[in-house]
Amino acid sequence: MSIEIIKDIVKVEEIKEAQDTQTLVITEIYLNTNKQEIESILWVEGRTDILNTKILKDGLLVNGKIKFNVVYKGIDEVDNINTLETVEEFREEIVMIDISEDMESQVKPNIEYIEYEVHDNRRSEERRVGKEF
Numbered sequence: 001m002s003i004e005i006i007k008d009i010v011k012v013e014e015i016k017e018a019q020d021t022q023t024l025v026i027t028e029i030y031l032n033t034n035k036q037e038i039e040s041i042l043w044v045e046g047r048t049d050i051l052n053t054k055i056l057k058d059g060l061l062v063n064g065k066i067k068f069n070v071v072y073k074g075i076d077e078v079d080n081i082n083t084l085e086t087v088e089e090f091r092e093e094i095v096m097i098d099i100s101e102d103m104e105s106q107v108k109p110n111i112e113y114i115e116y117e118v119h120d121n122r123r124s125e126e127r128r129v130g131k132e133f
Contacts, residue, residue: 016103017096022112025066027088036074036082038118043071048109051089055101060094062107070116 031038047067054061070084 016099019094019096021092021094023090023092025088025090027068027086029068029070029084029086031084035084036072036076036080039073039075039080041070041072041116041118042081044114044116045069046111046114048111050107050109053105053107055099055103055105056093057101058095058097058099060096060099060105060107062092062094063089064092064109065089066111068114 046069048064049067050062050064052063066088068086068088070086072082072084074080074082
């Protein structure tokens with residue numbers, strides 16, 4: 001009769017804490033002088049990219065950027081559909097009790113909605129509020 005002893009490392013993944021939070025990002029977009037003036041905004045979308053996360057004592061620091069794409073109708077009758085892109089960076093500190101620096105984090109961004117206003121024909125302001133994390 002033989003006995004074999006096998007040693008193996010067992011890794012356990014456990015969710016310590018999960019949390020939803022919202023953040024507000026406000027940006028103003030100014031049109032270049034070579035772009036058409038805005039008559040009306042047809043469509044706006046945003047995409048969130050997380051650049052990095054850092055776990056602090058009792059908290060999580062998230063840095064990211066939001067890329068806005070705007071499709072608008074210009075005043076000119078000949079070529080009246082235009083696009084515009086802009087990027088706005090954000091930094092959010094989330095308080096989470098009982099986490100430590102040796103843990104790993106996972107952030108899933110989600111844009112809940114985008115609001116926009118045209119202040120004059122050369123400038124558009126966009127606001128985005130969403131469940132970020």
